[in-house]
Amino acid sequence: MDAVFSDNQNQFRQEVRDWLSANVPGERLPSLDTQEGFDLHRAWERKLHAGNWGMVTWPEEFGGRGCSLTDWLIFEEEYYRADAPLRVSQNGIFLLGPTIMEYGTDEQKERFLKPMAAGDEIWAQAWSEPGAGSDMAAIRSKAVRDGDEYVISGQKIWSSRAVFADWCFGLFRTDPESSRHHGLSKILVPLDSPGLTVRPIAQLDGDPGFAELFFDEVRVPVNNLLGPENGGWGVAMATAGFERGLLLRSPARFQAAAARLVKLYKQNANRLSSGIKEQVLQAWGDTERFTAATYALVAQVDSGASISSEASANKIFWSEMDRAMHRTAMTIMGMHAELEEGDGAIENGRWLDGYMFSLAGPIYAGTNEIQRNILAERVLGLPRQ
Amino acid sequence: MDAVFSDNQNQFRQEVRDWLSANVPGERLPSLDTQEGFDLHRAWERKLHAGNWGMVTWPEEFGGRGCSLTDWLIFEEEYYRADAPLRVSQNGIFLLGPTIMEYGTDEQKERFLKPMAAGDEIWAQAWSEPGAGSDMAAIRSKAVRDGDEYVISGQKIWSSRAVFADWCFGLFRTDPESSRHHGLSKILVPLDSPGLTVRPIAQLDGDPGFAELFFDEVRVPVNNLLGPENGGWGVAMATAGFERGLLLRSPARFQAAAARLVKLYKQNANRLSSGIKEQVLQAWGDTERFTAATYALVAQVDSGASISSEASANKIFWSEMDRAMHRTAMTIMGMHAELEEGDGAIENGRWLDGYMFSLAGPIYAGTNEIQRNILAERVLGLPRQ
């Protein structure tokens, strides 16, 4: 057991740092939930790809560097240190890409991975349905086989990036007789397909970060099936698996936020209530706990162990840490917390946006209530209800 | 709406203060869960009774002063201000006494109320059973009618004061065919009855604060039935009702603890972490909230309104406030928190004892989990499971 970065790791870090320092845009890009912001974020993905930094853990044959997860953590740290743009292609490169590598045919790998890595095709998720949120096995959207095509009907919701993206992937019921986890298939669908309507969902912050997708007899070739027909649940669970989920929430994101919180605290210290200081320490301390735990988990994964229910504790911890940290920022800002613009607004409302975003943490990707059930039943062995 | 004590109330407060100041023992009595302490606490009850301060809200005919509940709050404030002894007779005077006034026959009132008020007969509770804790309707101890007597068999647990008390009251199943809330009766039993074994339960602090009661064909006259046969659930619910439950946890107790906490804080302030100060403010602030809420509730009761589910919010609030307050004291004491005696021990371990006692708050008289169910279902109208 050691906590020392190797010479190779330090060299890798320096390389990342140098490239980012030369290439990260000087100003924060507009929100990727606007057309302008989306386009600029897509351009940034292309730049990353050109520098061969698009997805360092991907194998070299698919445009990656074949890095270990520990290297990925280092990459992320430098990425957040440079305050580089959000990854508009994250649904593709983090979630779908690795799934295609595992389950895809050679044709699918050839067809999808390169444009995904290059930022030429941006992917949206299409998991949830109005009646199937936390309970994803309640999916009802169906894909009926008709010759060489599937005919898809139904409705999806909370489709992130879908407003401006090119493709979506999701689960559809291919066996009409089936129920719950059975009879589902993972299918890839172009968002400009005839019969597919994308309706933006106006969010708290006014931007359409999500969309509803209405499928009215949308036809896609059977080649767009990923993995076995009726075996989509297993494929989806692999996508939702820890190793990949982790990539969306490396410690770097929280280290960056906690360091900003320390700064916010120092700027306001003289007017704050006495308890704030310890809340700030707690935020930083929890970040260090999350960092240590993540490096330990990644060491296990890199050494070949597989991770399953640990993901639930992980989800609970980071999401509640993130919410608490942003709540503290709200309390520090006090009378200026509500301001998005104007005299007194702090960082143009970035903490406020962050707080609203953090409130979604305990909800998405399986609510924390569900994660607690999983921990209690599968890890602690308490009886099901 | 006003928050001003009337002249009469101020005069009453002064009278209580004067009497207590002249009569409260100079030193804290030994624990009432020891024989010596029990005897000294009984003697104190007799003294209170002699001064006509035993139970100020009881009607004058039963040895009280017929005071309002607001007066009772004032009495309690002065009682805690004087750091007067715990009420060893509380099961009787607060819980059973009012029930006898409501449900008892004239003979029962005559027989039981006076010795109860005088401290001559100290009462224990006999509610819970090993299989019926939070779920009291699961009671199995039975009382079989045999001529003019009930023959009682079964087991009770968590019987407070039973080790040294004279009588107990509890619920027993008088209809053998019944289940759940039906077929139970409230019966009064002398603790020295043949066939009744009292086994002290060694507690965390080593003292036998509770006992198990084993009933092996214990015979009591049918006159010891309180209220209707098989109607004991309703009688018991009346006993557990808010107005009486309140008497055991008037704001005074928490005001006294919170004021001691402020003092403890000041004595240690220079070595404490920065967050403690706000925890102490929270403790005092919550006490003020509890005080305001209690005076408001009592005003409603004194004006004739009845209180039911409010009792659940009340229970949750005071018990968690009390636990948090004592936890803060533990954190303040730090390395000395564990000490009951010896160099460095603070107030002879009083905070430590208080912390252990406070941990029982969210458990007894219906766990806080059950109180939350009650609130959610009966007050908020959420569906039962």
Place this chain on the structure above:
Amino acid sequence: MNLIYTSDQQELIDAADGFFAGEHTVDYMRHLLESDAPDDTPSLWNNFAELGLLGLVAPEENSGLAQDFSVMAGIAEMAGNVALTEPLIEIAGISVPVLAEMRATEELNAVISGDLKILPVCGLSGMVSHADKADMFLIGDGGKARLVDKSDVTLTPLKSIDPLRKLYKVSHAGDGLEAIDRRGTILNASFLCGLSKRMVTLSVDYAKDREQFGKQIGSFQAIKHQLANVHTQIEFTRPIVQLAATQNGRCVHQAKVSSIDTAMLAAETAIQVHGGMGYTFEVSLHMFMKRAWALCGEWGDRNHHINILETMILADDAELGPGTTFSY
């Protein structure tokens, strides 16, 4: 000592509640939100005047109802329950009694009849919601209340997270006055209680409606217990707010701190219960949640009031402990 409303007082509060619930509906708010020219939506101001709400705490000689300030606090909670978008509480609850104390009879009468809007300014922030609709401002300056004409100040627009709060910074805010700040703090706390209550109600409705795993989500203990916790906090915040409305002193600051903590908890719990739906405009929660976040910082933020409480409670001569109840 009688910490409850008389039946007459309760009737006034219930009447206001009924009016708000009937007129200031979610649909009304949506109309305000969606309209590009919100002035098309009829103001309720004339109704407030007709109902006597504007003169609720004004002296009888000014055609006021001469009610206790605690009744105003009760009405502020009802206004919070509907997230009232007009500055009724600020004008009727702060400006009116201060105008009466100033003996500014002419202005007072005009305000009560609904013909003049005088908005109070918090000296701490200088931020005023609906400042564009004010005719005059009430500021505290050098220990005195002072009226400032709209034409004598500059209003700089700010952008609040709550689009129904048209927020401005006022160029002359003064340095504050206890008579203004105290009332502002109490009514703000009461309004926050109403918002918290409404967020619980919306969550309960949603939890009864929404099914997952074949059950109403409101039947799960995890949901029940979270909402029961918020309910408990509200039930133990309202009385300290009412006490603050009845008696000045440290309970004013405690009321504000408790109402902030309760509102923040209510909002976090409500969105957790609503899941992703809480993020949409379709569901009404956002209107109440955003207002709550905005109001937490008004009339002194949490830091401000905790800092004052600290000096009061930790003072060597602080009246603490049993036997000193409400005697500070």
Place this chain on the structure above:
Amino acid sequence: MNLIYTSDQQELIDAADGFFAGEHTVDYMRHLLESDAPDDTPSLWNNFAELGLLGLVAPEENSGLAQDFSVMAGIAEMAGNVALTEPLIEIAGISVPVLAEMRATEELNAVISGDLKILPVCGLSGMVSHADKADMFLIGDGGKARLVDKSDVTLTPLKSIDPLRKLYKVSHAGDGLEAIDRRGTILNASFLCGLSKRMVTLSVDYAKDREQFGKQIGSFQAIKHQLANVHTQIEFTRPIVQLAATQNGRCVHQAKVSSIDTAMLAAETAIQVHGGMGYTFEVSLHMFMKRAWALCGEWGDRNHHINILETMILADDAELGPGTTFSY
């Protein structure tokens, strides 16, 4: 960068775990508790020597196993899991490495063979558990480690809430030494993790066994979620403790603070799950809960470590943020 134990290291930890679980059972502890002459109960000390635990981190030239300190931390967690009543961790984990650093070869060899007990003293408190069984004490004084013979100090008995902790105040405690305090802090944090884990295990067992309302109480979400919370806190405390055992600096203090908070939460949750039964001697919980309360204050209490963290994290030159991981 490899924050996991090698398989050899893990084997040593597992072996210690197996030994503790087999020998230091609840029955063994009950025997100690109930016996008026606890010395009748055989000590496990000779076993510790035979198993090589006493020399685990000692150099090979002293017949030690020359293991990393992080392995000792792993074993301390296992000791916490059984609430070990003998000062193995203190002697093998603190005194032994410091003796090696002092090159006190004679004493070191005697300690490793189990013939001599040298107990470390925390300069902050001067309180030492099992001090009556020590032959010598290791104190930090004037920046140096020093051995003090038992006959040169006075032991004053104290009464801890934990009857299995025979606690004494030592008359010469010294002013502390980083080499002693740091190891004490880390091992204490690790021991607390073990206690927390055990309190969860006991609660899970109880919740599976106990029925109310016709169901196992462990099937209720309210119980499940409380225990899941404690489990989560433990899983995010152990790694920072292991990091602290591998790398010095601020994570040592963070490890201690997190382990205290986790243990306090574990105890409160465990007693809530156990209900009234948690208050009885019949159920084993009390032995672990009391030990946890006692150990929270050892080797610097929460205030002490938070105050140090504060200066470290709020320092102007603190290494914070991404890109500085583990680089302090």
